[in-house]
Amino acid sequence: MLQTIQIGIDLGTANTLVYSSSKGIILNEPTVVAIDKKSGTIIAFGHEAKKMIGKTPQSIEIVRPLKEGVIADFDRTTELLKLIMQKAGKKLGTGLRKPTVAICTPSGATSVERRAIEDAAKQSGAKEVYLVEEPVAAAIGSDLPVHEPVASMIVDIGGGTTEVGIISFGGVVASNTTKAAGDHMNEAIILHVRKEYNVLIGEPTAEDIKHTIGHGLVPHEAEQMTVTGRDVVTGLPKSIQLSSTEIQEVLRESLETILETIRATLEVCPPELSGDIVDHGVVLTGGGALLKQIGDWLSTVIDVPVHIAPEPLHAVVIGTGKTVMPKFNRVRVAK
Structure with missing residues (x-):
């Protein structure tokens, strides 16, 4: 029997992940689609489409519908989300009719960009859509105390953007975004x-x-x-x-730009929270956290402990999925 369920989606520039509270991460696909130029239809997506990059005939176009964390091609993003949600339904084995969806957005996204993400999810079949800021999702997915009056600093180095955020009491106190990712x-x-x-x-x-x-x-x-x-x-x-x-x-230029973004965020952090960051350090998430020795380098130059999240690639989607749970209602982004 079909039933409504709750899922979290990390709609990233490089990869799209889907999380279910009952089964954990059920989908992890590259945010890539292969399009037949004649008919305009999607003939492959995810891993299958990524394998085709640089190897296709002129009749097939490979498209990444998101750039720098936001939707660049609305129609293709909507089609991709539909395919992702259909595949997620099959993985869950329950069918997926009008799910409640939490989806993460870059902290620097404009109201227009957030509305585009919400509309794309609704047109893909979602019943309700909640938007969650990426640093907050990453902090929740890294098991940081986001609801407490304690500063948690996240550096999420993704495919399209690097998000730096300081979170306290379930909200973003200070944040910055850079395209160096x-x-x-x-x-x-x-x-x-x-x-x-x-x-x-x-x-x-x-x-x-x-x-x-x-x-x-x-x-x-x-x-x-x-x-x-x-x-x-x-x-x-x-x-x-x-x-x-x-x-x-x-890689020096990209890494130094990330460093400057971290410093710029620390400079606007309220003094009362700065001590927490010195005590508890900075947590790295995203694929960039897996770059060799990036934690050692950052801890040396900012003189603050730097930790790699337990699951850096999955922290954002786990945190996004958890926000549909009642105890995390406070961290949803207001519509």
């Missing part, structure tokens, strides 16, 4: 390889380089990685060897 790092790696080696590589390869030999800005034992791309001059495949120290320099 996972996608920005990937673009820097692609540009570097082209400029220094005359070799073109795609986004998946850049992502792999970042995960394998990317490091925070601290000394480390150099690592090597061989990658293959297309020679700009000859057009033929070419393999090159990259070192972790050179990639570290490539």
Whole structure:
């Protein structure tokens, strides 16, 4: 029998995750769709579409409908959400009719951008939609005391944006957002390889380089990685060897921008809460939290303890899903 259930959705630039309080994370798909140019229909989404990046004929277009944390293509986002919710219903095995949905939004999103996210969710079949600010969701998902009069500082390094927030009493006291995040790092790696080696590589390869030999800005034992791309001059495949120290320099600009965003947020933190941050530190979430030694580097430069969340990739969606529970009602973003 079909029944209404409650789910949380982390509609991210890079990945979309769905959380159910009864079954935990039930879906984790890249926020990517493959479109047939002739008919305009979506022929694949998620992992299936991501595998097609850089490998499709001219009749198929690969689209990422979200950019920098907000909707860039409303129609495609709505279609993607419908497919995501249908797949989530099958995973739950109960059917998914008019669910109550909590969905996270960047703290710097405008009222128009928030309305677009809410409308997309409703057009995808949601009965009720609650919007939750991303830093709050990340804090809840990291098991921080968001309802207490204690400052919890979150740095969520996602695909499209890095969100920095200080939370107390269930709300955001201070926050800042920067576009220096996972996608920005990937673009820097692609540009570097082209400029220094005359070799073109795609986004998946850049992502792999970042995960394998990317490091925070601290000394480390150099690592090597061989990658293959297309020679700009000859057009033929070419393999090159990259070192972790050179990639570290490539990532420097993005990492220093993230650092400045953290400092800017700390500067506007009320003095009464600053002591809590010194005592309890900063918590990193998002895919960027998995960059090697990023916690060690940040703790050195801001002189505050830095911790990686227990589940950095899942913290936002877990927190978003929990906000549909009665005890978390206070942290919902007002419509």
